[in-house]
Amino acid sequence: MKRVSVAQMKALEGQADASGLSYDQMMANAGLALAQAVHRRYFRRPTCSVLGLVGSGNNGGDCLIALRYLAEWGWQTQAYLLKERVGDEALLTDYRKAGGQVLGVNEDHDFEKLRQHALQADLIMDGVLGTGIRLPLKGDIQHALAVLKEIKDLPPVVAVDCPSGVDCDSGKAAKECLRADLTVCMAAIKAGLLKQPALGLAGEIYAVGIGLGDNLPAWAEADVDVMDARMAVENLPERPADSHKGTYGTCLIAAGSVNYCGAALLAARAAYRMGTGLVRVGVPGSIYDTLAGQLPEATWLILPHTSGVINSEAAKVVWKNLERVNALLIGPGWGLENETKEFLEDLLNLQKGKGNASPLGFVPEEHELKNASRKLPALVIDADGLKLLAQIENWQDKIQTAVLTPHPGEMAVMSGLSIAKIQADREAIAREYAQRWGHVLVLKGAMTIVANPAGEVAIIPMATSALATAGTGDVLAGMITGLIAQGLEPYTAAKTAAWLHARAGIKAARQLGSEASVMAGDVIAQLPQVLNEISS
Known part of the structure; x- marks a missing residue:
């Protein structure tokens, strides 16, 4: 889905209305889509109960329509009106006909009924406030949300378009704002939800269509995708x-060193978990015995090394083994020794026939020269490979197609910018350098940014400290490489893998009960479950 400001969303709705899609029909579409998302995610037989918090605006209307559908589909439903809905008698009548119950705040002056309904419900649907709020909150809405926020065992909350009390442009939030487990956005993701503290209150962000046409002029200004x-x-x-x-x-992973054995293993396992047909792993010979038995599904390539780090002679070994390789990952676990930098330089130069002579100075054989005339497959460059790449003059011109996966520290080394400057405007930096360097750039971190040379940008709307641990970057690099090997173009592979990676990190933390306890292998272990969930 696209990211929009509040003004852009209003423009889209206005243009849709002028084109024949009425505001009432948009609300009807939104309510149905909301109900479907809630029913699919949360319904448990034989019955399930939901408390809908209904405000006076469009979000409240969406909520009422969704409650009506849920009542028709077997849910026990309760609508709690926090403000009078003028002119909405038809919505309330239809809802009551479906068996829904309605309670107004004017019948519950001490909010005790609200508290009881919340404790008895299996789910709360927050449709109180939308994009037009002004902070701070006041009156009944402030008090009602505060009462709910004090409940220790509050059931899961689904926010309608945004959690009530969030400024959908700035990301600021009222202290009474309920933290949602799921936010169902209408037509597009509101920009404020991708900023703190709103991001931490939105939970999983999911967008549904409401019938807006793709040809509306206002879409032209919404130039950032939000992965879902x-x-x-x-x-x-x-x-x-x-x-x-x-x-x-088939993908080939050239990774690892005597000090960082596990990087190659993590990347290879991740590539396999993404569905790659064959994963080949090239490692220094000194660590082959340590790793090979731990991943019998892989085929192994022993690379020349100096004291346990890949050296320049390995470039020709890699070139000789690129037949039928669709994607090549380099960098994880390398270290920063000069011998490995020489390997990287020779690997890039060989595609133009500029590499060093054969080992020990012998003239290259005919088949070696034939290999040297080929182009490298699509590259994914990660970790120490990025730092070594930055030391090579005009490196960006020596690569045909690459995905670069820096964290802010590595991005600082490559760009010469400070980490503070990078973090201050991650989106703009990622967009600028993807275009400047001519390669896909994955700027890792909270809300990873993926950008390509054409100016396209995708945001991964998730942030978790579960991924702030050694090896998770190797996992992501392996996932991207595996998807490219299966035929996805690099930008698509990068943004898809980054979303799945973040989702798996969050699931791993929930499985273990702590973000602090997650290790990189736990993220890999959750990938099958994530793939199953989104495919079912």
């Missing part, structure tokens, strides 16, 4: 029953 489950699953390769391992490509 629907987009991720649409990007995943199909897996027909008559396929074979060759259908899903």
Whole structure:
């Protein structure tokens, strides 16, 4: 889905109305889509109960319509009106006909009934306030939300378009704002939800269509994608029953050193978990015995090394083994020794026939020269590979197609900017340098940014400290490489993998009960469950 400001959203709705899609029909579409999202995610037989918090605006209308559908689909529903809805007798009548119950705040002056309904419900749907709020909150709305926020065991909360009390442009939030487990956005993601503290209050962000046409002029200003489950699953390769391992490509991972053995293993496992047909792993010979038995599904390539780090002689070994390789990952676990920098330089130069002579100075054989005339497959460059790359003059011109995956520290080394400047405007920096360097850039961190040379930008709307641990970057790099090997173009592979990676980190933390306890292997372990959830 696209990211929009409040003004852009109003413009889209106005243009849609002028084109024949009435505001009433937009609300009807939004209510149905909301109900479907809630029912699919939360309904548990034989019955399930929901308390809808209904305000006087469009979000309240969406909520009432959704409650009506849920009542028709077997839910026990209660609408709690925090403000009178003028002119909405038809919505309330239809809701009551479906079996829904209505309670007004004027019948509950001490909010005790609200408290009791909240404690008895399986789910709360927050449709009190929308994009037009002014902070601070006042009156009944402030008091009602404060009462609910004090409840220790509040059931899951689904926010309608945004959590009530969030400024949808600035991201500021009222202290009474309820933290949502899921925010269902209408038509597009509101920009403020991608800023703190709103991001921490929105939970999982999911967007639904309300019938707006793709040809509305206001869409031209909404030039940033926000990844969600629907987009991720649409990007995943199909897996027909008559396929074979060759259908899903081959990737080669040149990684690891004596000091960082696990990086190659993590990346390779992640590539396999993304569905890659064959993963080849090139590692220094000194660590082969340590790793090979831990991943019998891989095929292994022993690389020349100096004291346990990949050296320049390994470039020709890699080149000789690129036949049928669709994607190549370099960098994880390398270290920063000069021998490995020479390997990287030779690897890039060989595609133009500029590499060093064969080992020990012998003239290259004919088949070696033939290999040297080929181009490298699509590259993913991660970790120490990025720092070494930055030491090579005009490196960006020596690569045909690459995905670069820096965290802010690595981005600082590559760009010469301070980490503070990078973090101050991550989106603009990612966009600028993807275009300047001519490669896909994945700027990792809270709300990872993915940008390509054409100026396209995608935001991953998740932030978790579960991923702030060694090895998770190797996992992401392996996932991206695996998807490219299966035929996804690099930008699509990068943004899809980044979304799945973040979702798996969050699931791992929930599984373990603590973000602090998550290790990189736990993220890999959750990938099958994430893929199953979004595909079912």
